[in-house]
Amino acid sequence: MNDLPTDALAGAVGDLKAQGFWVEGVPGxxxxxxxxxxxxxxxxxxxxxxxxxxxxxxxxxxxTPISPADLxxxxxxxxxxxxxxxxxxxxxxxxxxxxxxxxxxxxVVNTVSVAAFGGGASSTAYATAKAGLVGLxxxxxxxxxxxxxxNGIAPGYVNSNWECSFGDMDSAARATVPLARxxxxxxxxxxxxxxxxxxxxITGEVVPVTGGSRI
Numbered sequence: 001m002n003d004l005p006t007d008a009l010a011g012a013v014g015d016l017k018a019q020g021f022w023v024e025g026v027p028g029x030x031x032x033x034x035x036x037x038x039x040x041x042x043x044x045x046x047x048x049x050x051x052x053x054x055x056x057x058x059x060x061x062x063x064t065p066i067s068p069a070d071l072x073x074x075x076x077x078x079x080x081x082x083x084x085x086x087x088x089x090x091x092x093x094x095x096x097x098x099x100x101x102x103x104x105x106x107x108v109v110n111t112v113s114v115a116a117f118g119g120g121a122s123s124t125a126y127a128t129a130k131a132g133l134v135g136l137x138x139x140x141x142x143x144x145x146x147x148x149x150x151n152g153i154a155p156g157y158v159n160s161n162w163e164c165s166f167g168d169m170d171s172a173a174r175a176t177v178p179l180a181r182x183x184x185x186x187x188x189x190x191x192x193x194x195x196x197x198x199x200x201x202i203t204g205e206v207v208p209v210t211g212g213s214r215i
Contacts, residue, residue: 001024004027040097051101052197053107053108057085059163062123062163065166085129105148107196108148110153112154114155153207154209156208157183159182178213181211
């Protein structure tokens with residue numbers, strides 16, 4: 001598993017190892033093409049092959065949502081950062097590992113967002129990057145078929161330590177989500193596992209995992 005080289009990664013790896021899982025941390029910055037390639041190749045060497053790739057890197061780049069009307073906040077530097085982390089990292093990782101995935105008849109799952117489909121996000125740049133990730137998912141599915149399936153999930157509310165705060169999500173979820181709660185990490189993980197290890201006739205799709213908030 002990958003993250004920036006911080007104590008958070010080491011702690012997560014330590015916790016999983018303590019539970020008996022076979023896991024290794026591969027730190028690196030996926031927002032740079034060279035960094036993504038290095039992480040991909042080190043991971044491949046350690047694993048000795050690859051069945052599934054989960055492109056989960058993402059960041060909002062802001063602690064509070066940026067209004068779609070606030071164009072001045074969307075600087076060139078901000079756009080570059082958001083696109084690199086939330087869109088290009090998935091391309092760089094998949095490109096580097098495509099041969100190994102093809103050999104294994106594997107699968108890729110990209111973490112998109114309901115923001116890709118409109119109706120609110122941490123910023124216009126983030127929503128645009130995630131919309132681009134929907135398109136990338138479809139094109140990679142076409143390009144890597146029939147050996148590799150490529151799909152995505154689109155989370156709604158997430159109970160996590162996300163950098164950007166949207167206020168009282170629990171109250172918002174009870175008022176607007178048919179299942180009346182914020183999504184838990186395991187809600188998203190089980191769909192990712194299904195799209196990797198099952199779903200043998202599904203490719204190029206992005207599955208909303210929102211508790212029904214978009215119906």
